[in-house]
Amino acid sequence: xxxxxxxxxxxxxxxxxxxxxxxxxxxxxxxxxxxxxxxxxxxxxxxxxxxxxxxxxxxxxxxxxxxxxxxxxxxxxxxxxxxxxxxxxxxxxxxxxxxxxxxxxxxxxxxx
Numbered sequence: 001x002x003x004x005x006x007x008x009x010x011x012x013x014x015x016x017x018x019x020x021x022x023x024x025x026x027x028x029x030x031x032x033x034x035x036x037x038x039x040x041x042x043x044x045x046x047x048x049x050x051x052x053x054x055x056x057x058x059x060x061x062x063x064x065x066x067x068x069x070x071x072x073x074x075x076x077x078x079x080x081x082x083x084x085x086x087x088x089x090x091x092x093x094x095x096x097x098x099x100x101x102x103x104x105x106x107x108x109x110x111x112x
Contacts, residue, residue: 021097028096031075032089038076045076 010018037046059065079089 025097029093031071032079032093032096034072035076035079036086036089038073038080040077040080043073045072 010021013021034045039045059069082088084092
């Protein structure tokens with residue numbers, strides 16, 4: 001999330017707060033990233049893997065990834081059906097970061 005780490009104000013927050021914001025917002029931002037490569041017709045998306053066989057091995061070994069797969073497909077379907085642009089995705093990602101942890105949202109917005 002270089003955009004947010006370079007944002008005016010983010011570095012002024014306590015390091016613990018910066019870490020917490022990054023941790024709390026990572027999953028929604030990853031979902032949005034994967035949504036960019038979602039294919040409505042096949043229901044597939046970029047797994048950072050070369051082959052379907054590699055994907056299947058990972059899903060068999062790391063079964064919690066199956067839940068992530070459902071999340072990726074759900075968000076991918078929404079993003080593609082809305083025909084979101086890169087700018088719109090960036091805006092949604094920014095909102096995800098700013099609202100990831102309600103404890104810090106107000107302070108972060110004041111700094112921006």
